Amino acid sequence: MSRQKSHTLLISQTDSEPSKALLKEIQDMLQFILRRLGLVIPTFIGITLLTFAFVHMIPGDPVMIMAGERGLSPERHAYLMAELGLDQPLWKQYLHYINGIFHGDLGISLKSRIAVWDEFFPRFKATMELAICAMIFAISVGIPVGVLAAVKRGSIFDHTAIGLSLTGYSMPIFWWGIMLIMLVSVQLDLTPVSGRVSDSVFLDDSYPLTGFMLIDTLIWGDEGNFIDAVEHLILPSIVLGTIPLAVIVRMTRSSMLEVLGEDYIRTARAKGVSRARVILIHALRNAMLPVVTVIGLQVGVMLAGAILTETIFSWPGLGRWLIEGLQRRDYPVVQGGVLLVATLIIFVNLVVDLLYGIVNPRIRHKK
Template structure:
């Protein structure tokens, strides 16, 4: 197992360097001079332009700029935002917990609903329940997130007035962030009703964000289950007279889990991409909106730093998924 972990970690290094290069190059490939974009209609004088070029270091060769960025990254320095003049590192960590919290709740929701739905559909293959579930999943999968989110807001917050429209928590509650995770902070604050308010605010955005992975997980679980249910050992288990719940839940599901876990791991990337839209609509103060704004402003340090951090996060999650395979299926870690 140790060797398996080590070999996984080794592949991390070239990927990391690659990600550094791509995130550095990505924003520079886009047309648009950040200084001129910043100045807008008002324009900028030639002297001022030169000053800013020097200040931002654009006068140096690209290779040197990349080397500065890369060595900075290794020392945990992602540079300073052109716009807010604050370190990118600080900004990232003040915003990332909110994204992480939303994504975690969303993925838990997707797993908790998706796997049982997939199992039930597989067991009742071809029956009404299966068809209904799978067509719902297809709709969920193909729905544009922003439209779905607005629809839910208008129906549930607007017409019915159940959950709040947006934000992390009611404006009434105010406390210092201890962990950055609103659910935990609101508990720690000891203010009455704060945690309940945080939960109420999480319902809609996490459900919206969970929609696509939920559909994917449900469909994947169903097809993996169907495959496994046709295997000989399942027939044997049934023949032994085991209870159907035990056959389906233990013998079949455990073996069907490998592709499902792969899908869950991969959906972390999708989740972060979906978070950008979800966060914008629900005024969720995470990294999504921060990155989008920065791309429009051509705020190079934020875009490259933010991209790098998100990519790193996805890499770490996939590493964990790889290690999970090893746990679930001993054959993989021996290979």
């Protein structure tokens, strides 16, 4: 009888061990998530403070800039300053700004008198279309080049890939964009110089269904406008994707070299597994984890690079919108736009961190 009880107790202890391990994993994951979320609030507050301080430190009177050469009488100027709330102390303006954020109100553009939300989303779609195409370009070129550079380590191809990736990473975006325009658009006349579509393209109010030009032209079966939109995307996508491309090449190469030196790779080769299978199945699959993480972190680089890229190519996206808002001292546009872009970057980085913590337990166990 006692032997049967001890046997039953042993089974129950054995069954409880996986449950305890699972519970421990869940607790670790929750702590990891809370640590990451705990960083979001101070980051958010810091962004609002820095953006508010920055735009108000720039010299220039937004009311006088809006008036232009016509100018304003002192009475009219004082009236507009009071109407726009710019006559209040800065601390009151900041509190009003924060209060609006918590109520979902980012303000109204000083120039267009349109809500910042309504101005943001059409331009956000234009920027996202450009960023997605740039990322597709960076991934489709960067990963194969990085893999080949690792496989052919020490070769001319490897040295060339490293050199070009360093050049691409350090090259000023503005200069790179101008050079491509001069060569490809002006000298060779292969692509349009600027814009999202040609001036001859007519789009009525019912045309944009999604706000993404490539998708809308495909939905409407408009082959001519689709090709026109693709041609306008080529150069901006290359310019915006150059830095992520350089990062992906170097990360893929270093990750592949690390994996190719592992024991299980040598074992697979010793067993006669084909070289292509070792590289593409065994090595590349395990080398992709840090590469995917880096790709996720390049979203911030993309959105920062979009400011210059969209200015160079007159692309009607967030970057150009923010620059124009900054030039005319449109405080709500700059503050709201920067906050929304920063929120997007924080969200993407948070998702990448959480996914990386799920697939790599060592990360979430770090304090």
